[in-house]
Amino acid sequence: MMMKFRIVSVGEVLWDLLPEGPQLGGAPANFAGHARALGGDAMLVSRVGRDPLGGEALRLLEERGLDLSAMTLDPCRPTGTVAVALSPEGQPQFNIQEAVAWDELTVDPGQLSRIAQADALCFGTLAQRSPASREVVRRCVEAVSPDALRICDINLRAPFYTAEAIEESLRMANVLKLNETELLELAEQFRLTGSAEEHLAALAKRFGLHTVVLTLGAQGSRVFREGHWTFEPGRRVEVRDAVGAGDAFTAAFVLGILRGWPVQDIQRRATDIAAFVCTQSGATPDLPVTLKQPFLST
Numbered sequence: 001m002m003m004k005f006r007i008v009s010v011g012e013v014l015w016d017l018l019p020e021g022p023q024l025g026g027a028p029a030n031f032a033g034h035a036r037a038l039g040g041d042a043m044l045v046s047r048v049g050r051d052p053l054g055g056e057a058l059r060l061l062e063e064r065g066l067d068l069s070a071m072t073l074d075p076c077r078p079t080g081t082v083a084v085a086l087s088p089e090g091q092p093q094f095n096i097q098e099a100v101a102w103d104e105l106t107v108d109p110g111q112l113s114r115i116a117q118a119d120a121l122c123f124g125t126l127a128q129r130s131p132a133s134r135e136v137v138r139r140c141v142e143a144v145s146p147d148a149l150r151i152c153d154i155n156l157r158a159p160f161y162t163a164e165a166i167e168e169s170l171r172m173a174n175v176l177k178l179n180e181t182e183l184l185e186l187a188e189q190f191r192l193t194g195s196a197e198e199h200l201a202a203l204a205k206r207f208g209l210h211t212v213v214l215t216l217g218a219q220g221s222r223v224f225r226e227g228h229w230t231f232e233p234g235r236r237v238e239v240r241d242a243v244g245a246g247d248a249f250t251a252a253f254v255l256g257i258l259r260g261w262p263v264q265d266i267q268r269r270a271t272d273i274a275a276f277v278c279t280q281s282g283a284t285p286d287l288p289v290t291l292k293q294p295f296l297s298t
Helices: 029-035 054-061 109-115 131-143 163-172 179-188 195-209 245-259 263-278 289-296
Strands: 006-010 016-017 021-025 042-049 073-075 080-086 092-094 122-123 147-151 174-179 211-215 221-225 230-233
Touching: 006 029, 006 054, 006 131, 006 245, 021 029, 021 131, 021 179, 029 042, 029 122, 042 054, 042 092, 042 109, 054 073, 073 221, 109 131, 122 131, 122 245, 131 163, 131 195, 147 245, 163 179, 174 179, 174 195, 174 245, 179 195, 179 211, 195 221, 211 245, 221 263, 230 263, 245 289, 263 289
Parallel strands: 006 042, 006 122, 016 080, 042 073, 122 147, 147 174, 174 211
Antiparallel strands: 016 021, 080 092, 211 221, 221 230
16 A cells, blocks of 8 residues: 655745736745645645635545645635746746735644644745745744655745745755755855765754755756765757646655655656656646656555
């Protein structure tokens, strides 16, 4: 029988307003959707408005098989939306609506007791742009076991983060995932010197991170895990849009760690999945059986 890992994702649920039409998204929702598709028991902690977009979001999330017991409805604020423009290379640029439902996350003791059972919890910085949601993220992280994976997928979206929120997030995490641009910002904030590899090692040491994942877009990824380096090159694919590719990579990487796979195998499979997502429209396309099967095996 396949082992079911409990995965919790905390943060924003929103609609990406893409050129070809709206797609349900938000990094936490994308991550949870991919984690569920790869065999995880995925729970989403978020909030939508009591409006048509919120109702449709809940319908689609339920359709994906997510545990929505920690989803709440906001009677006043609307469901979040983001205007997404794509560069000629398919890379997304975001204009994020403010004062929306996920800026007022809530969590009750019963929900926290379920969150406490997580094998892994993923969070970012965008949902922490408001004090209320930042406090909920902190409470969720504190609820899980010290042995659980606590993944900070830092997801910096200017101007919706502060130096204080970044530092607190890194102190709550034991796994960090970031891209090249985000690494430059962290290097400046923490006055890191030397190469990118030296920056990653310094962050790991400073914040007690056992794993740091640096995604390099089409160039692949570099991982520093428990003192060892691995590199996986990118894949040559025709990019339709890259929305959700990083979230798919994170989900595959987290489930690979939980399964105890060698890091190089995890990177290879995560890269294959992220590359496929880049060839599709939207953040959570159905994955081919060949990509899912290793994660669904006993």
